[in-house]
Amino acid sequence: MTRKAKREPQARGTRGRTFLYAFAAVISLAGLLDATYLTVLALTGETATCGGSTGCFEVLGSVYARIAGIPVASFGVLGYFSAFSFAIFTGFGYERTRKLFVLTVWAMFAMTLWLLYVQAFVLxxxxxxxxxxxxxxxxxxxxxxxxxxxxxxxD
Amino acid sequence: MKKYLPFLIVLAVGLLTLGGGTLLYRAKLRATAAAAKNSKAAEADKAKALHVRGEAKAPVTLEEFGDFQCPPCGTLAGALKQLEKDYGDRLRVIFYEFPLRVHEHAREAAFAAEAAGLQNHFWEMHDLLYQEQANWSKGTDVRGMFKAYAGTLGLEVDRFLRDMESAEVKARVASEQKLGTSRGVESTPTVFINSERVPVPSLNPAGLRAMIDKALQEKPAP
Known part of the structure; x- marks a missing residue:
């Protein structure tokens, strides 16, 4: 099988789909920036001030902000970077990465639900x-x- | 070229994230160091910068690296108060923050004590935190409890809450932890008497008394 054959025809994807994956990549980038910033704060021992609100101090300084000593935000960096990469590849016609994109997003969705629960009902x-x-x-x-x-x- | 474009984009974003993250990390570290430096410079009197109880010229200095959520530190606090009373102006006690990660609320408690310290009530908050340790340690709303303690001590509560989050307070806790680490502190309480480390089996009233007496013999009161 040649390398060209591995890459499935882009013709399958419509313009609309390409646009949606491009959009997904752009918003993943925004998430990547946010998660990178929070990871740096966690590594330097700072907590964000949230413009005078005490929420960030309480959430980012809590035990739930780390898993086995690793900042939760760093998993966010990994998740958003993966989502970005898979969205880019899928947008360029690499259909096999679509499943990985879907899987990554649902994993992040589950994690987000857990973190929202912690913020709302625990902290x-x-x-x-x-x-x-x-x-x-x-x-x-x-x-x-x-x-x-x-x-x-x-699928 | 188009074949390689997605790889190039992903690689570029990966490198930019790594590079940007590293730059931000370095900048934050510099800012923390600068805050610690400025904080020190602002406090002209070194004695004022330290949390000291007792006579400045006391022949024996007992330094404690403590964690407000650590139960043995709470026990030691009571013993130290008695020793301070017994030895009077021959003993001075210095407290350094050393909140351990294993204690969920220790860091916040350290911030609370330091915030109270900015209103010249460090020791009052120190004593109260140890006295009430069993209550707030298990609490879910520790911040609310610290706020109540600040009110009890007659502090300006809004300022106290702001100070708890301030860079100055965080830098102070971080710098005291750094100091402890540089002196080989790994657990709490760790006590030094005239710079000599007190072994763990001697961390009781009798053991401390013996070491203070020994220090007094070596360096009697002027």
Missing amino acids: HSFCRYCLFSAAITFLLAGLVVATPPPRGSE
Whole structure:
């Protein structure tokens, strides 16, 4: 099999789909920036001030902000970078990465639900940076639902 | 070229994230160091910068690296108060923050004590935090409890809450932790008497008394 054959024909994807994946990549970038900023704060021992609100201090300084000593935000960096990469590849016609994109987004969605639960019912505080990230993940999940698999796809 | 474009985009974004993150990390570290430096410079009197209880010229200095959520530190706090009373102006006690990661609320408690310190009530908050340790340690709303303690001590509560989040307070806790680490502190309480580390088995009233007496013999009161 040649390298050219591995890359499935781009013709399958319509312009609309390409646009949606490009949009998904752009919003993943926004999430990547947010998660990178929060990771740096966690590594330097700072907590964001959220413009005078105490929410970030309480959320980012809590035990739920780390898993086995690793900042939760760093998993966000990994998730958003993966989502961005898979969206780019899918947008360029690499159909096999679409499944990975979908899987990544749903994993992030599940994690986001857990983090929202912790903020709402355990800590009773919300961090704006975390809410921004949650909004991006919801948007990505919406895009996954709105973008049907191409014709002939197994899923 | 188009075949390689997605790889190039992903690679570029990966490198930019890594590079940007590293630059931001360095900038934040510099800012924290500068805040710690400025904080020190602003406090002209070194004695004022330290949390000291007792006579400045006391022949024995007991330094404690403590964590407000650590139960043995709470026990030690009571013993130290008795020792301070017994030795009077021959003993001075210095407290350094060393909140351990294993204690969920220790860092916030350290911030609360330091915020109270900015209103010249560090020791009052120190004593109250240890006295109430069993209550707030298990609490879900520790911040609310610290706020109530600040009110009890007659502090300006709004300022106290702001100070708890301030870079100055965080830098102070971080710098004291750094100091402890540089002196080999790994657990709490860690106590030094005239710069000599007190072994863990001696961290009790009798053991501390013996070491203070020994220090007094070596360096009697002027």
